[in-house]
Amino acid sequence: MQKVLFQLNDLCFSYFQRTIEKQVLNFINKQVRAGEYLALIGGNGSGKTTLAKHLNGLLLPTSGSLAVDGMDTANQNNLLAVRQTVGMVFQNPDNQIVASVVEEDVAFGPENLGVDAAEIKQRVVMALETVGLAGYRNFTPDFLSGGEKQRLALAGVLAMKPKCLVLDEATSMLDCAGRYRLLKIISNLHKETGLTVVNITHDMNEAALSDRIWVLNKGQIILDGPPRKVFQQRELLHECGLDLPDIPEICRRLSISGLAVPLDLLDSEDLVNYLCQ
Ligand SMILES: Nc1ncnc2c1ncn2[C@@H]1O[C@H](COP(=O)(O)OP(=O)(O)OP(=O)(O)O)[C@@H](O)[C@H]1O
Ligand SMILES: [Mg+2]
Numbered sequence: 001m002q003k004v005l006f007q008l009n010d011l012c013f014s015y016f017q018r019t020i021e022k023q024v025l026n027f028i029n030k031q032v033r034a035g036e037y038l039a040l041i042g043g044n045g046s047g048k049t050t051l052a053k054h055l056n057g058l059l060l061p062t063s064g065s066l067a068v069d070g071m072d073t074a075n076q077n078n079l080l081a082v083r084q085t086v087g088m089v090f091q092n093p094d095n096q097i098v099a100s101v102v103e104e105d106v107a108f109g110p111e112n113l114g115v116d117a118a119e120i121k122q123r124v125v126m127a128l129e130t131v132g133l134a135g136y137r138n139f140t141p142d143f144l145s146g147g148e149k150q151r152l153a154l155a156g157v158l159a160m161k162p163k164c165l166v167l168d169e170a171t172s173m174l175d176c177a178g179r180y181r182l183l184k185i186i187s188n189l190h191k192e193t194g195l196t197v198v199n200i201t202h203d204m205n206e207a208a209l210s211d212r213i214w215v216l217n218k219g220q221i222i223l224d225g226p227p228r229k230v231f232q233q234r235e236l237l238h239e240c241g242l243d244l245p246d247i248p249e250i251c252r253r254l255s256i257s258g259l260a261v262p263l264d265l266l267d268s269e270d271l272v273n274y275l276c277q
Contacts, residue, residue: 005164005196006032006055010064013050024050026219027064032198034163037190039207040200042216043241048200051216052168055198056086069163084113087157091169093149102152103128103137109160127155131185147178154185164196165189171206183209204245208266215240228264247271
């Protein structure tokens with residue numbers, strides 16, 4: 001069995017504004033193993049971004065603890081190693097791009113980690129290759145499209161050789177093709193290199209691509225399981241402001257209109273095969 005990458009014990013977090021305490025995460029006890037592909041879903045304000053920021057030590061638990069690859073994030077001495085282990089990609093790539101030349105931007109992360117120059121060069125080439133931007137090395141990031149910028153942000157994270165990638169609505173500003181391309185790169189990395197992925201998304205079809213889903217509601221994980229199981233809980237998801245992905249929704253409607261289709265299908269091909277039997 002793979003080793004535990006994230007260990008959350010009674011994790012609570014509150015934001016404090018002057019004298020007002022706002023508890024956002026409530027006693028989360030969970031584990032994520034290396035190599036998992038997890039989707040984190042939940043309504044607006046349920047605490048997803050707050051939880052994501054805990055995963056690489058950008059926020060620290062108010063009480064309880066979080067260990068990343070065995071390292072307690074509350075220990076200052078671990079912070080650099082934690083940040084290196086868990087790479088983050090956020091919604092807006094403009095907030096993550098720091099340099100005025102593509103290859104310098106990708107080199108920024110490893111430079112800060114103190115990686116030597118020859119190794120940085122190799123990593124930049126590899127990362128740009130992986131995200132399909134090898135021909136853009138000398139470009140100014142300003143001239144890239146939104147999808148290309150997001151792939152550049154991903155390359156910058158990959159150049160730090162993280163064990164885990166946390167994506168916080170990283171595809172939400174992209175069009176359909178850009179979204180597909182980014183997800184394909186991430187899925188290949190997951191399959192080929194065993195990269196652990198935590199994908200925060202409002203897109204249920206995207207969540208359906210994962211191996212495991214956490215549903216966050218009012219700071220608690222109220223559902224945890226494979227997509228097939230989680231998407232059986234339509235009522236509960238609805239209460240959290242979440243819809244079913246397309247295929248489970250189509251199956252549900254077919255079933256209501258009297259066609260006996262299985263309700264745990266996720267893939268359009270499986271549905272087509274079933275209907276053509
Ligand atoms: N810096 C902050 N100070 C005070 N409250 C905050 C702060 N950041 C977030 N919050 C509050 O914490 C709660 C959780 O916010 P968070 O951004 O984690 O939710 P989310 O699930 O990511 O939402 P969304 O789907 O809109 O991105 C919200 O009620 C939000 O208003
Ligand atoms: Mg958020």
